[in-house]
Amino acid sequence: AQSVTQLDSQVPVFEEAPVELRCNYSSSVSVYLFWYVQYPNQGLQLLLKYLSGSTLVKGINGFEAEFNKSQTSFHLRKPSVHISDTAEYFCAVSAQGAQKLVFGQGTRLTINP
Amino acid sequence: NAGVMQNPRHLVRRRGQEARLRCSPMKGHSHVYWYRQLPEEGLKFMVYLQKENIIDESGMPKERFSAEFPKEGPSILRIQQVVRGDSAAYFCASSPFGGTLSNQPQHFGDGTRLSIL
Numbered sequence: 309a310q311s312v313t314q315l316d317s318q319v320p321v322f323e324e325a326p327v328e329l330r331c332n333y334s335s336s337v338s339v340y341l342f343w344y345v346q347y348p349n350q351g352l353q354l355l356l357k358y359l360s361g362s363t364l365v366k367g368i369n370g371f372e373a374e375f376n377k378s379q380t381s382f383h384l385r386k387p388s389v390h391i392s393d394t395a396e397y398f399c400a401v402s403a404q405g406a407q408k409l410v411f412g413q414g415t416r417l418t419i420n421p
Numbered sequence: 422n423a424g425v426m427q428n429p430r431h432l433v434r435r436r437g438q439e440a441r442l443r444c445s446p447m448k449g450h451s452h453v454y455w456y457r458q459l460p461e462e463g464l465k466f467m468v469y470l471q472k473e474n475i476i477d478e479s480g481m482p483k484e485r486f487s488a489e490f491p492k493e494g495p496s497i498l499r500i501q502q503v504v505r506g507d508s509a510a511y512f513c514a515s516s517p518f519g520g521t522l523s524n525q526p527q528h529f530g531d532g533t534r535l536s537i538l
Contacts, residue, residue: 312463344529351425351512351529352464398463407516408454408477409527411463 310335310401312412320418321389329384329415331399341382342400342409343373352398358382369393394419425450425515425530426495433536434503442498442533446515453496454527455488458510470496500535508537 315330333339340359344352356367363375373384382399399412426445434440446453451472456464469477470490481488485503490496500507514527 314463349531349534351427351531352514353529354526357526407452407469408466408480409456409464410466411456413461413463 310339310403310410312399312401312410314397314399314412314415316415317413318416318418320420322420323391324388326387327385327389327393327417329397329399329417331382331384331412333380333382333399333401335380335401335403338404339401340404341373341375342402343367343371343382343384344398344400344411345369346396346398346414348395355384355397389417389419391419391421393417425513425528427511427513427530427533429533430531431534431536433538435538436504437502440500440503440507440535442500442511442513442535444496444498444513444515444530446496446513447517447528450515450517450528452516452518453490454514454516455496455498456512456514458512458532460509464512467498503535503537505537508535510534 311334313332321327342357343355345355346352355371356365358365358375366372371386375382396414396416398414400409402409428443453470455467458464466480468481468488485501487499510532512532514529516527
């Protein structure tokens with residue numbers, strides 16, 4: 309079985325500051341890793357995914373994440389945030405070959421002007 | 422360019438009533454997934470269906486919950502005799518074919534917010 313821990317439930321930052329949202333996972337098998345964003349009253353939108361290859365993954369809206377196998381982490385970063393990045397961010401894993409996603413508890417990113 | 426359509430967006434039921442949540446997958450998608458998001462929590466997998474088949478229902482509560490995806494029409498998640506603890510957002514996702522998540526990313530709907538009075 310897989311599990312995901314998002315270490316921060318809320319992260320407030322100032323506009324144009326950098327941000328890192330932390331995600332750790334556990335699994336006894338190889339996994340795929342994902343970050344999703346959820347804007348208020350909307351569904352989830354895929355930001356980026358790690359399947360294999362380069363451990364640095366670039367996604368939409370200027371976000372990137374780095375897969376660290378030894379630390380079982382997949383932290384999400386953005387060098388300069390905007391007000392429009394205010395949302396809930398979910399890290400998710402799936403066992404390779406599986407269909408279902410296992411989500412973390414989410415991190416609420418709040419951008420202050 | 423319709424995405425995954427869920428209706429209703431909001432549903433209010435009294436304890437003991439039935440709730441029916443509908444999900445129309447993206448055009449060309451024949452695989453549907455249901456997830457539940459309890460307040461202040463992440464999404465939890467409930468069930469994975471293909472047309473007329475339940476593939477994985479390992480996340481479904483043993484009682485009162487059922488899901489179907491008929492040959493024609495939307496997928497339905499049905500909750501009988503609802504209780505306060507069923508209050509949550511229910512999300513549907515779809516993908517075009519079988520296979521792994523590597524080549525078949527799931528596209529999510531905007532969810533149904535179920536409130537139990």
